[in-house]
Amino acid sequence: MFDDRSSAAPDSPADVSTALRDTGYLPDEGIATAAFLAASMGRPLLCEGEPGTGKTALAHALSNAYGVELIRLQCHEGMDAAQALYEWDFPRQLLHLRTLEATAEGGVDTDRAEAELYTSRFLLARPLLRALWQAPCVLLVDEIDRADDEFEAFLLEVLSDYTVSIPEFGTVRARRPPLVLLTSNRTREVHDALKRRCLYHWLEHPDLRREVAILRSRVPGLEERLAEQVAEAVRRMRSMELLKPPGVAESIDWASALLALGRTELDTATAAHTLGTVLKYREDAQRVRASEGVLGFGT
Template identity: 50%
Template structure:
């Protein structure tokens, strides 16, 4: 068993804050538990809510190497786990042939199916690392269900079986994050092996804090207006609600424009930074026009 990395839930939260990641009780609690139980965390939630960043920030506070497996349709074993370096194997076979006639196939095959001829991919890399590691399996919902099976051995036993080599077991249990945008249901087998964390849009207070932390020189008052308006936009029925990263883009835009108070007109002029569908933009503008009194109130 690896020694505990965190002393308490609060310490997770405080350390994450130090690297500019604003978590809450739920997020910090799951990281604390995952560490204690030696279990992977499956992080699910809408786009741009800080799922990937959570793994990065956790690696940062631990001073651990972040090993990332970016998932995509068609990802296979040779890109996720390992691959034999067959060019090198061929060369070795040719060299052996040229050298002598009496080396048997058994010797050669033992030789070419050894560590030296193995190309490690992210999952095996994480298992064999000597130093502390955070493994991020990003956007796992993009791989086919059958490919998920590749992950199961790692997630439950922290080991990889290679037919020619045997089983390679982790020297230390890495902290593992899997993220998903929930574009499809993940298998029961995968879910069962993980602790589950749903990361939703932050509440207004936390989003304001994120803006204050991430946008240089922004005033408390502007950050507050930004968080408020974004929240009200998320309450409209939209194709795609603004994410935290879009909130940050918008706040940066307002800063660049020298805006101090966001009135209905400014909001309408810049809402294309927050929303990416014309129909959503039109809806939001209509809402702003109808509710311009609310902007006056928010700005004071």
């Protein structure tokens, strides 16, 4: 997937792990292996897991690690092919046509006008088309589970051979496949046809040791004791039935907030007062404050 403008292509999962760690993303062996296989086999990688487990961050880290552009397609309900692939710039086409009419002597050559209107100059490339044109790159198809069935079927067709046909323009084929990461929070099941096209990896929340390492990597100046307390408290929250269990991003925010307050250790009062950095629903904060042991730190 990489060319001579980027860093060398990975030779092993260990290479991927090292490259990701250099960007501050600390993968486990499963993530590194899945990313390596996606790159070496030219297959899309479907990453599923709870929100906050690092799915989107993985795409950003791969882009940074190998010096290629990240192109993101954020999926949503009602998305159609035009929003993901291309549109013609009709206002500029109309302006160009009027210019031809104003400057032409003896009338506009319609064949010439049509040929000039349907060129790359007037083509608005959306994320999928940009990825085909600009590969090597990382294409992030974020939250595919939010898109409709029809768009999922369209995406499957594009990812089958990394080729699209534009009637007025011609066929666009990627020189080499982009590295494609699809993410899903499982608000609905992705269809089997798309899953068969992809490699698959389920991302778990990091274990305590890895989350401490992530916190210390992402929050400069964070001491190990405070990192352990934050990671342990967040681990307890994730074991509760919350509306939105905290992810790694919330752990990082909490640790950063505690440093901003000048704390070197986490006590119960400070934890209770700073829950807004890690929990985003009033009901979750109330449930955590009322639960014995979750915020059980020294005073």
